[in-house]
Amino acid sequence: MGFLRRIFGPSQEEIWRQFSSEIGGEFIKGGFWQRNKVVARFKGWTITLDTDSDGESPCTRMMACYATTDGFQFSIYRRKHKGCFDDLTKRLKTRKVGYPDFDRDFIIKGNDESKVLRLFDNPRIRQLIQAQPDIYILAEQGFHDEGISELYFQVFHVIKDLKRLRSLYELFTETLNHLCCIGSAITFGVSPVGEGPISQPSGSDELSDELRELMGKPAPDFELKDLSGNIVKLSKLKGKVVLLNFWTTWCGPCRNEIPHLEKIYNKYKDKGLVIFGVNDETDHNLVRNFANGKISYPILVDASSVFQIYKVREVPNNFCIDKEGLVRIQFTQSDLDQDMESKVEYYIKDLLLEL
Numbered sequence: 165m166g167f168l169r170r171i172f173g174p175s176q177e178e179i180w181r182q183f184s185s186e187i188g189g190e191f192i193k194g195g196f197w198q199r200n201k202v203v204a205r206f207k208g209w210t211i212t213l214d215t216d217s218d219g220e221s222p223c224t225r226m227m228a229c230y231a232t233t234d235g236f237q238f239s240i241y242r243r244k245h246k247g248c249f250d251d252l253t254k255r256l257k258t259r260k261v262g263y264p265d266f267d268r269d270f271i272i273k274g275n276d277e278s279k280v281l282r283l284f285d286n287p288r289i290r291q292l293i294q295a296q297p298d299i300y301i302l303a304e305q306g307f308h309d310e311g312i313s314e315l316y317f318q319v320f321h322v323i324k325d326l327k328r329l330r331s332l333y334e335l336f337t338e339t340l341n342h343l344c345c346i347g348s349a350i351t352f353g354v355s356p357v358g359e360g361p362i363s364q365p366s367g368s369d370e371l372s373d374e375l376r377e378l379m380g381k382p383a384p385d386f387e388l389k390d391l392s393g394n395i396v397k398l399s400k401l402k403g404k405v406v407l408l409n410f411w412t413t414w415c416g417p418c419r420n421e422i423p424h425l426e427k428i429y430n431k432y433k434d435k436g437l438v439i440f441g442v443n444d445e446t447d448h449n450l451v452r453n454f455a456n457g458k459i460s461y462p463i464l465v466d467a468s469s470v471f472q473i474y475k476v477r478e479v480p481n482n483f484c485i486d487k488e489g490l491v492r493i494q495f496t497q498s499d500l501d502q503d504m505e506s507k508v509e510y511y512i513k514d515l516l517l518e519l
Contacts, residue, residue: 175324176200177200179324179325179326179329182326183213183330183333184202184204187202187333188204188205189202189203189204189205189211190204199214199215199216201214207340209229209230209340210228210229211226211227211228211333211337212225212226212227212228213225221320221321222321223319223320224319224323224332225318226316226333226336227314227317228336228340229314230313231311231349231350231380232305232311232312232348232350233380234279234348235275235305235313236274236276236279236313236343236348237256237274237275237303237304237313238256238273238275238280238302238303239253239256239273239274239300239301239303240272240284240293240300240301241271241299241300242269242270242297243268243269243270245298245300253273255275256273256274256275257273257275257277259274259277259280259281261280261281262281266293266294269294270293272284279348282346282514282517283339283342286338286510289339289342292334292338293335295331296319296335298319298320298321300318300319301317301339302315303316303343315339317332317335317336342510342514344492344493345492345510345511345514345515346514347486347492347518375475375494378474378475378491379492379494381490381491382489382491383398383485384474385397385399386469388442388465388470389466390463390464390465391452391462391463396440396464398489399489401438401489402488402489403436403487404487405436405485405487405512405516406437406438406440406484406485407437407438407439407482407485408442408474409425409440409442409480409481409482410442410443410471410479410480411443411479411480412443412444412445413443413450413451415479417480418479421480421482422458424508425439425461426461430460431509432512432513433461436487436516437512437516438461439462440461440464441459441463441464442464442470443465444465444467444468444470444471480496482508484511484515486518487515487518492515493515495508495511
């Protein structure tokens, strides 16, 4: 076995086990009739990685079901594979997204032109797709439940490259996140039909049941004073995009977020964005002195009751509320550590574009 490993490198099972461990997933070893697979949870979505064969060559698949809000469907694949998927996507209209190199290399289809444009306006998604030499992506509604869609990735061989698996997974999760951002998915998922629940790994960023209840629903209303004594009532801000940043002065990650939120606020405050720092500390002078020269967006104080109604158990915690007053996105700094500022900015831009 060691001799073969030196010649052919690590086996698929070894690579997939390592990948599963990295993402906090569960590796499930296949048998004679079943193939190996990895099952992981990301913000409540159940993501499955496995292999399949069309009778000729095996392929790698990644898939997850999600709750859809508008029935948006799309597909994308390289032009060199034209003909392979035309029958599967013939109900969808071919689109251009306005990036010449990308439009040249890929066939992009969708049932909603504006959503296609907004999805592929995300440069990270385009970059990650370009990095995959042979990928097919499809998002379509389920046959049995119009409120459920499936995001499906297919690569035309069995991936035994850890770096490639990481890139594919990042693309998958970024696409799910951005579907939420453009209003086509809800930030929690459902288990695929026939799949039972899996154990939750420690350290996972799955949404709690309490937070799930908030997503896609009207934001709980509140009335608080800012540091200047002005009264702010959330329900009077419909027509604006509101970001609630729950924070405290003693929280290191909260402090790390502030410069990024400041840049976003100054860039979009005249375009319909409102940011509130929501603080529950009783020493207002401490909060005021800390914010002086660092924070220009309003700080709401005496907010312990609002922490409770938004189910905030730890800080920092953030909620994006759309123009209709619905809670659309929830994130912590850990969700966005790789490139927090740019990702939050894309979320905000998409919400601001909605009518």
